[in-house]
Amino acid sequence: MILNLDFNSDVPIYTQIREQIIKSIASGDLKINESLPSVRNMAEEIGVNLHTVNKSYNLLKEEGYINIDRRKGAIVNSLPLPKDDINENKIKSMLDLLVAQSYxxxxxxxxxxxxxxxxxxxYEVKDYE
Incomplete structure (x- = not known):
C-alpha cells in the first residue's frame, strides 16, 4: 500500500494515514474484505513508529471502516457504512467547518x-467488491 505522507505537515502522521486509507477505500483501491498491511509492516514501510499506525487503525476500526481480527489482521469492512444519526451528525459537523473555511x-x-x-x-459508483 502506497501512502504519501508529509512529515513536515501540521497534520499528525496518524491522521494522514487514516485519511489516505479512507480515500483508498472510497476510491475502490481497497476492496471489501481486503487486508491492510500488518501494523508492523506498515510502520516499517512508511518509516514511522508502530504506535502511530496502531492509532490510525484503531480510529478506522472505531469509525467502522475496518475490522481488526487477531489472526487475520485489519480488514476493510462492508460498504457503504450505515447511514445513522451519529454518522450524519459527523458529516454535518465536518461540512460546517469546511463551508466556514471556504467562505x-x-x-x-x-x-x-x-x-x-x-x-x-x-468516488461515485465504485465497485467495492
Missing amino acids: LLGLSREEFLDYASKLFND
Missing part, C-alpha cells in the same frame, strides 16, 4: 458546490 477563503457558494460535485464524482 473565509473567499470561495463562492457556486465554486464550493462545483468543487464538491467534482470530488464526489471521483
Whole structure:
C-alpha cells in the first residue's frame, strides 16, 4: 500500500494515514474484505513508529471502516457504512467547518458546490467488491 505522507505537515502522521486509507477505500483501491498491511509492516514501510499506525487503525476500526481480527489482521469492512444519526451528525459537523473555511477563503457558494460535485464524482459508483 502506497501512502504519501508529509512529515513536515501540521497534520499528525496518524491522521494522514487514516485519511489516505479512507480515500483508498472510497476510491475502490481497497476492496471489501481486503487486508491492510500488518501494523508492523506498515510502520516499517512508511518509516514511522508502530504506535502511530496502531492509532490510525484503531480510529478506522472505531469509525467502522475496518475490522481488526487477531489472526487475520485489519480488514476493510462492508460498504457503504450505515447511514445513522451519529454518522450524519459527523458529516454535518465536518461540512460546517469546511463551508466556514471556504467562505473565509473567499470561495463562492457556486465554486464550493462545483468543487464538491467534482470530488464526489471521483468516488461515485465504485465497485467495492
